[in-house]
Amino acid sequence: MIPVNEVLVIPGVGLPLVCEQREMSEPGPGQALVRIEACGVCGSDIFLQKGGFGTDKFPIVPGHEAAGRVVAVGSADDLALVGQQVALYYIDAPQDSRWAREGAINIGPNVMRMGVDVDGAFARFVMRPVSTLIPVSPEMDPAVVAVATDALATPFHALTAVARLQPGEQLLVIGPGGIGSNAVQIGVMLGADVAVVGRSKAKLTLARSLGASIAVSSDIGVEALLEIVGRNIDVVLECSGNDAMARFAVDCAGYRARVVMVSASREPFTMTNGELIWREMSVQGSRGFTPHDIETVLGHVRHGRLTTDHLTRDRRPWREANIAIDDLREGRTTRTVLIMSDT
Numbered sequence: 001m002i003p004v005n006e007v008l009v010i011p012g013v014g015l016p017l018v019c020e021q022r023e024m025s026e027p028g029p030g031q032a033l034v035r036i037e038a039c040g041v042c043g044s045d046i047f048l049q050k051g052g053f054g055t056d057k058f059p060i061v062p063g064h065e066a067a068g069r070v071v072a073v074g075s076a077d078d079l080a081l082v083g084q085q086v087a088l089y090y091i092d093a094p095q096d097s098r099w100a101r102e103g104a105i106n107i108g109p110n111v112m113r114m115g116v117d118v119d120g121a122f123a124r125f126v127m128r129p130v131s132t133l134i135p136v137s138p139e140m141d142p143a144v145v146a147v148a149t150d151a152l153a154t155p156f157h158a159l160t161a162v163a164r165l166q167p168g169e170q171l172l173v174i175g176p177g178g179i180g181s182n183a184v185q186i187g188v189m190l191g192a193d194v195a196v197v198g199r200s201k202a203k204l205t206l207a208r209s210l211g212a213s214i215a216v217s218s219d220i221g222v223e224a225l226l227e228i229v230g231r232n233i234d235v236v237l238e239c240s241g242n243d244a245m246a247r248f249a250v251d252c253a254g255y256r257a258r259v260v261m262v263s264a265s266r267e268p269f270t271m272t273n274g275e276l277i278w279r280e281m282s283v284q285g286s287r288g289f290t291p292h293d294i295e296t297v298l299g300h301v302r303h304g305r306l307t308t309d310h311l312t313r314d315r316r317p318w319r320e321a322n323i324a325i326d327d328l329r330e331g332r333t334t335r336t337v338l339i340m341s342d343t
Contacts (some may be wrong), residue, residue: 002026002033002072007061008122008321013051016322017062017122024125027074032081032130034088037142039121040065040311041324041336042150043178043241043263049325052266053116063121063338064090064114067145070133071125078130085142087134087149087298088121089291090114095131106157106288122321124340134294143312143337144301151311151335152297153289154262155183155237159190161293162286163235163258167191172233174198174218174249175240176207178328178335179262181310183237185210189305195229197248198240200331206310222251233257243267250275250283259283311335 002024008017027033045062047053066088070081092112093100099108114120114128136145159165171192173183180196181203187194188211195214196207204215214228218240226233232254238246241263250271253259257279275281300306314336316324324336 003125006124007119008063008318009059009061010049012058013055014049017325019319024127027072027127029075030078030130031074031127032070032078032133033072034068034086034126034128034133035071036063036066036068036121036123036126036340037085038067038146038340039063039318039338040147040149040151040178041321041328041338043328045115046325046329047241047264048116050266052264057116060116061119061122062115063123064116065146065150066090066121066126067136067142067149068121068126073130075130081130081133081135085136085139085145087136087145087294088114088126088128089132089134089149089294090120091288092118092129092132103290103292106290122318122338132291134291136298140298140302141312143315143339144308145298146337147308147311147335148297148301149294150289151178152182152186152301152306152308153293154179154286155186155239156297157289157293158237158260158262158286159183159186159235161290162284163237163260165190165192165235169193169234170195170229170231170254172197172229172236172249172252173207173212174236174238174245175242175263176200176203176212176215177239178311180237180239181206181210181334182306183239183262184212185306187211189300192235195225195233197225203334206334210307210310218245218248222248225252235260237262239263241265243269247271250281253279253281255279255281257281261285312337315339317341
């Protein structure tokens with residue numbers, strides 16, 4: 001018997017979440033019904049609420065950073081999944097697209113994003129294509145699995161697949177929040193020397209605890225920062241989503257540097273092509289991650305190479321999602337994980 005679903009909906013731009021009850025259908029071929037166990041609250045959820053993904057998205061159930069358990073499937077071939085813990089990959093993309101064939105299933109003109117284009121995981125249950133589910137074995141804390149699907153996988157993809165960070169290189173992370181803090185520990189794991197700039201003293205302290213050798217206020221000027229770092233900056237990861245800091249990222253980049261934009265800004269920034277030419281510098285975007293990235297970071301967590309303690313310490317019942325979003329917006333937390341219990 002398929003249960004009635006409870007979901008948290010953003011009705012329109014800037015509006016708080018409201019709870020609704022919805023009927024659910026049986027899963028069709030290739031689909032799975034997943035009971036959500038935990039879902040992270042991310043800066044992208046705030047961006048969504050502000051209308052950053054477009055006003056045509058509303059009403060929408062947010063939530064793209066989730067872990068759950070399969071309770072029903074629509075195809076006999078998928079029965080082995082029933083009862084399994086899974087990480088949810090938020091993108092549903094045509095499996096036969098050029099990008100999917102090349103291993104870049106995170107991009108393309110026809111991707112559908114859970115929690116943006118289709119209803120997400122601020123809910124008791126979600127219906128997802130079986131192809132977007134990643135079995136977790138042995139099982140892990142659902143909150144850990146949830147944050148690994150974005151907060152860890154996003155900077156991992158940016159540093160490995162896009163920036164191609166090498167051991168011994170100098171990495172600068174701008175914005176040590178839910179994504180940037182993990183770029184620090186991933187950069188250290190990959191053998192880089194990591195510097196960080198940010199606004200929050202608490203987050204700069206966190207960055208140091210995760211291995212940053214330099215952590216300074218974003219009020220610092222470019223010349224002062226470069227003097228402190230004392231060497232060519234090879235990779236700059238912009239994780240603040242601020243147009244002024246995007247410009248700062250370009251200014252800090254060294255010769256043959258790769259500047260990678262991870263967090264989206266709603267405002268433009270300017271630069272000249274000469275800046276790219278004289279330094280043989282590149283400015284790239286990094287969009288999300290792939291299922292393989294999720295599998296890889298979960299392995300690193302399981303073997304103690306990456307930590308999620310700073311991401312999972314703040315947990316709230318799922319009905320407190322509005323408070324969780326406010327906490328993130330006001331900088332009171334790096335991440336909050338919603339726990340989908342019966343209370």
